[in-house]
Amino acid sequence: MGILLRIEKISLNLEGRQILKDLSISVKEGTIHSILGSNAAGKSSLAYVIMGCFDYMAQSGTIHFLGEDITSLPVSKRAKMGITLAWQEPARFEGLTIKDYIAVGMKNRDDALITESLHQVLLEPSDYLERQVDKTLSGGERKRIELAAIFAMRPKLVILDEPDSGIDILALDNIINMIKALKKQGTTILLITHREEVSEIADITSLMCSGSIVHEGKSKEVGKYFKEKCIPCPTKIFPGKENGVPKGDKS
Amino acid sequence: MQDYEAMLGAYAQAGGLPEIFQDSKIAHLVVHKNKVLGSHLVKGLILEPEETASGVDIKLKVEQGLKLENPVHLCFGVLPKEGVQEINIKAKIEDGAGVKLLAHCVFPNAVKVVHKMQAEIEVGDNAYYEYNEVHFHGEDGGIEVIPKAKIKIGKNSHLVTNFSLLKGRVGVFDLDYEAEVLENSSLDMTAKIYGWGDDKIKIREAGRLVGKSSRGLIKSRIAVKDRAVSEIINELTASAPEARGHVDCVEIIQGNAQARAIPIVNVTDEFAKVTHEAAIGRVDKKQVETLMARGLEEEKAIDVVVAGMLK
Numbered sequence: 001m002g003i004l005l006r007i008e009k010i011s012l013n014l015e016g017r018q019i020l021k022d023l024s025i026s027v028k029e030g031t032i033h034s035i036l037g038s039n040a041a042g043k044s045s046l047a048y049v050i051m052g053c054f055d056y057m058a059q060s061g062t063i064h065f066l067g068e069d070i071t072s073l074p075v076s077k078r079a080k081m082g083i084t085l086a087w088q089e090p091a092r093f094e095g096l097t098i099k100d101y102i103a104v105g106m107k108n109r110d111d112a113l114i115t116e117s118l119h120q121v122l123l124e125p126s127d128y129l130e131r132q133v134d135k136t137l138s139g140g141e142r143k144r145i146e147l148a149a150i151f152a153m154r155p156k157l158v159i160l161d162e163p164d165s166g167i168d169i170l171a172l173d174n175i176i177n178m179i180k181a182l183k184k185q186g187t188t189i190l191l192i193t194h195r196e197e198v199s200e201i202a203d204i205t206s207l208m209c210s211g212s213i214v215h216e217g218k219s220k221e222v223g224k225y226f227k228e229k230c231i232p233c234p235t236k237i238f239p240g241k242e243n244g245v246p247k248g249d250k251s
Numbered sequence: 252m253q254d255y256e257a258m259l260g261a262y263a264q265a266g267g268l269p270e271i272f273q274d275s276k277i278a279h280l281v282v283h284k285n286k287v288l289g290s291h292l293v294k295g296l297i298l299e300p301e302e303t304a305s306g307v308d309i310k311l312k313v314e315q316g317l318k319l320e321n322p323v324h325l326c327f328g329v330l331p332k333e334g335v336q337e338i339n340i341k342a343k344i345e346d347g348a349g350v351k352l353l354a355h356c357v358f359p360n361a362v363k364v365v366h367k368m369q370a371e372i373e374v375g376d377n378a379y380y381e382y383n384e385v386h387f388h389g390e391d392g393g394i395e396v397i398p399k400a401k402i403k404i405g406k407n408s409h410l411v412t413n414f415s416l417l418k419g420r421v422g423v424f425d426l427d428y429e430a431e432v433l434e435n436s437s438l439d440m441t442a443k444i445y446g447w448g449d450d451k452i453k454i455r456e457a458g459r460l461v462g463k464s465s466r467g468l469i470k471s472r473i474a475v476k477d478r479a480v481s482e483i484i485n486e487l488t489a490s491a492p493e494a495r496g497h498v499d500c501v502e503i504i505q506g507n508a509q510a511r512a513i514p515i516v517n518v519t520d521e522f523a524k525v526t527h528e529a530a531i532g533r534v535d536k537k538q539v540e541t542l543m544a545r546g547l548e549e550e551k552a553i554d555v556v557v558a559g560m561l562k
Contacts, residue, residue, distance in 0.1 A: 075544055078544075084544045
């Protein structure tokens with residue numbers, strides 16, 4: 001498996017505050033790669049930097065996708081190359097039906113695939129296709145529709161920002177199955193989460209702390225480390241401690 | 252005959268279905284400037300147009316207890332570049348009656364056109380009245396549209412108005428609708444307009460909830476770009492117990508456009524409640540980024556967001 005996404009020494013400052021610090025990470029094609037970290041570790045910012053969102057252009061460092069330097073490309077160009085992002089709290093769209101929303105990301109509109117994608121997230125198409133992607137949807141419904149849209153888009157890389165947030169425990173299994181289905185269809189997944197039990201589905205997990213990747217390894221091991229040493233977050237208990245992780249633990 | 256065909260052509264461009272004018276079950280009225288070009292009635296509907304020097308006076312009545320199965324189609328317009336059209340409507344929906352009107356107003360070539368509409372609408376008790384007005388303008392913007400309406404809604408009744416001006420330049424637009432709502436009745440007013448160039452949009456929609464348990468919703472969806480300006484005054488007054496109302500205004504601006512929203516809520520009964528929300532700004536960044544992350548270019552993403560809002 002080759003490297004699909006390579007991030008090297010990315011730094012991001014927002015309003016005078018360093019959010020990402022010389023962050024480097026490589027994501028292998030065809031894997032589920034988890035970014036695990038506490039709140040405010042910079043996980044979502046990393047997602048926005050990879051996607052190229054407005055206001056999230058890195059001050060230094062490079063991002064390569066499929067070997068091409070995409071560091072200065074806008075969001076739509078990156079999307080056309082095969083990268084997409086599922087936001088932690090997806091936007092709502094008044095007047096846009098779910099079927100049209102899902103179709104936005106498809107190269108060629110395929111109504112059968114739109115229907116299939118809703119089945120994948122356990123939403124009955126006849127109840128949802130004509131509904132609007134607006135505030136009448138619950139948070140959980142909206143998240144599922146986002147995943148359905150990703151499934152129909154068939155991107156090369158999807159960044160899933162906390163796909164489990166706002167999802168009840170019963171629906172979590174479905175979300176996890178959906179992530180596995182995405183992998184099966186050939187999509188590489190960068191899974192952002194603060195829950196080690198969710199990161200366990202990943203092939204590899206990177207532990208993120210204070211804007212840097214501080215540890216990387218097998219998901220179970222990193223998850224165990226996170227649970228034992230990062231909860232509660234030592235950087236908040238001992239603010240002077242660099243990254244909250246002993247240097248010897250950094251792999 | 253030529254004008255009639257041309258009006259139907261413009262009607263089709265506005266989104267209407269010209270074949271309905273051939274359907275004997277569907278009532279219609281076609282007015283070009285001050286000439287009545289065609290009309291058809293159905294049982295229980297009184298629709299009496301009278302030509303005046305500058306337009307047409309129309310008397311519309313739906314008889315007591317009659318709920319019209321099909322909508323009544325109205326087509327008004329001015330086809331030449333210049334002209335004036337003044338439509339005065341007196342509508343009475345008697346007790347227990349119901350009607351839905353679909354009005355298409357077409358001004359495809361307007362360079363110096365004035366279209367005024369003055370309506371007095373009386374909806375009886377246990378009645379229903381829905382008025383949908385869709386405008387189709389040309390690209391010049393040389394048009395003034397001035398619709399005014401005074402509406403009275405009886406007890407246990409329901410009134411809906413939907414106004415949309417999304418095709419062509421708005422020109423100068425000055426709408427003023429005012430409605431009084433009696434006991435257990437509801438008012439639902441929506442206006443959707445897309446202004447560009449140097450269009451000027453002014454809307455005042457006002458509801459007075461004077462009856463116990465009356466309901467009112469006033470909703471505006473406006474998008475302006477270039478140098479267009481909009482001012483939206485949404486006004487709801489509640490003066491009876493258990494009256495409930497909501498004002499909802501969203502305006503999106505692009506370029507050098509300017510938008511102003513003035514929600515006025517006035518409650519004079521301790522058991523009444525009126526809420527309001529108003530938002531003005533550029534297209535939501537997250538919405539645009541989300542669509543761009545699906546592969547749309549920024550401009551196209553903005554179009555999708557605006558089109559959705561105005562849908």
